[in-house]
Amino acid sequence: MFILVFQAVPLAQEIFLSFTRTTLLNPTESTWVGLDNFVRIFGDEDFHRTLRTTVVYVIACVVGAVGAGLAVALLLNRSFRGRGWARALVTVPWAAPGIAVALIATWMLNPQYGIVNRFLDAIGLGVPGGAILDSPRYALPAILATTIWQLFPFTSVVLLSALQSVPKDLTEAAMVDGAGPWSAFRAVTWPVIRPTVGLLALLMTIWSLRRFELIWLMTKGGPVGATETLVIDLYSQAFDSKELGSAAAIGMVGVVISLIVIAGSRFVARAAEKEDTR
Template identity: 75%
Template sequence: MGSRWTPYVFLLPAAAYIFVFQAIPLLQEVYLSFTRTNLLNPTRSEWIGFDNYTRVFASSDFQQTLGTTAVYVIACVVGAVGSGLVVALLLNGSFPGRGIARALVTVPWAAPGIATALIATWMLNAQYGIITRALRAIGVDVGESGILDNPDLALPAILLTTIWQLFPFVAVVLLSALQSVPTELVEAAEMDGANRLWVFRVVTWPVIRPTVGLIALLMTIWSLRRFELIWLMTRGGPLGTTRTLVIDLYSQAFDSKQLGAAAAIGMVGVVIAMIVVVGSRLVTRAAEKDTA
């Protein structure tokens, strides 16, 4: 146990798992993205170099997909982190029934994604959906086809559903971070006449900022990978207005039967995720140097 190899022995099982179930499939996907491979006959593939990437980036549909993905990810991160922070600040205060409120706020996160998508779809149904009926009752025109079949309303509906499911996790994590804010500093600032906004800016924010950065990074990666909710609610429609990278990947692989093109789209997603992670680390290090 005193050997210098002991730490590596403990790391070996996790490293083996990552290598077998993540590194090898990733390398296979990289190879697949440079081939023309049909889903119905995957053993016969033809090496075509960068043709899949050239065809994908030349497609106007894929450019729309990238734009939709960017809007979806940014809106989910800003909406989930922002609403989660507000809820965490409210739950951090003292009020009757605080324990019950903290328990109830976790319900959307605890609900399975498939159940959330199905319930949201029923509530937004054009004929009997309660949300559709409520909007029509107050004079909001959602069209005869309903919200999810409306190109202008489908993406906002999915965004609101996603944020509703994600914000409880953010709230719980940030509530835990708020517990570490020194109460004596808050009390000292309040005694000096600082208002709540100034206390949050000077005392609270520097403490919870690393947690906010980490949770924003996690939300970004999860939003890039989110599939079941979008697929069950709209399948990427109408007119491709809710088609994200993972939806496009699935369509290429299982509808068009083109595994090579699907792998190329998947690698684009991997590169975007890596850029986000590296960018996040650079921003974090710059913030740490400024603080120091």
């Protein structure tokens, strides 16, 4: 019943809305237009750019968050002085609210007093005028760096837990047999943590597809659409253009992409399981 009320019913309403022309100013009156909303958005070059930006954003977030999380987890899995404090501190970005992270990042990237611009100027890589978030070239990398910084603590904690389940005797045996660190990781550690990495990649993909507050607060999808993703476009259509039908159609595109990602992840997981049983 819970799933029916809070998942199935809203989804059905969104599907219906995507086939209508409905305005925010008069949402009770809808005109059935069939596939017109989908034809219009897919015929728009700006929407094609939004899809490309979304794909780049998602892939970079998944690779960056999982890769950084794995590197940090491998480091924290070793014994060193202050490891407990390091494990606690690494979770701070994840614990911080997204709004706070966006505001802090915007302040750090400020062209006048931001510490990032001062650092880049000091090493000779300064952006002209320091307007990183106002640059179509640098705005998206800045958004990506901020997103990955917020996400990687979660992946590092989860992967650290997975690493602690790796049998130490197998790793030591591999090292005694002459395997180097990389060979031992590939032969012993990777098979154990691979399912966890796959799950994290799926979660990061879904979370990146629906990421809104950070992008909106930092750039609002600008400049000139350089950081506009599907959720930003959906919001703009619904509340700026006041076209709820077009916004619902964009939302359905996001739903279809999510379903494709989930189906693909299940296929890869099953293929990996079959390979392991051979």
